[in-house]
Amino acid sequence: MxxxxxxxxxxxxxxxxxxxxxxxxxxxxxxxNRKAYTALNPRLLTAFIPGTMTDVFVVAGQEVKAGECLAILEAMKMLNEIKSPFDTKVKEVNVQKGDRVTKNHVLIELE
Structure with missing residues (x-):
């Protein structure tokens, strides 16, 4: 034994x-049982905090410059700007004005 x-x-x-x-x-x-680490994809812009989309300034197919404001996420009474990390073209916009989003929700996909 x-x-x-x-x-x-x-x-x-x-x-x-x-x-x-x-x-x-x-x-x-x-x-x-932990989740394996995966590197963040810079082409997927995600919500870093739960909140409400106050404004969305881009549409699919639009050219954007680095640092350009793409959308505004309101969370905890603060307006957080979602900016383009580099010069690119918007592939898909997954949110609209007024949508409530959760943490890590994909907001905008870039090409």
Missing amino acids: KKEKAESEESLYTGLVIDNIEYQTLITKKYS
Whole structure:
């Protein structure tokens, strides 16, 4: 019985490599079930906070310059400007004036 318990405990240990050094450690269930990291796509402009779209200044197919205001998101009584990160063309606008959006909702897609 003790031998079986020891074997099951050993299987819980996982090798973890940090700076070319391998460590044997216990991984929690929360850590093993976490979402894998994905880099942000700069061509998808998302809502960084839940709120209401006050204004949308662009339409699909429109050319925009870097720093140009594309829309305004009202959240917590603040007006947040959604600006173009680079010179591009608008591929799709997924919101309209007055829409309520959640965090990470895709507002505008760029080409």
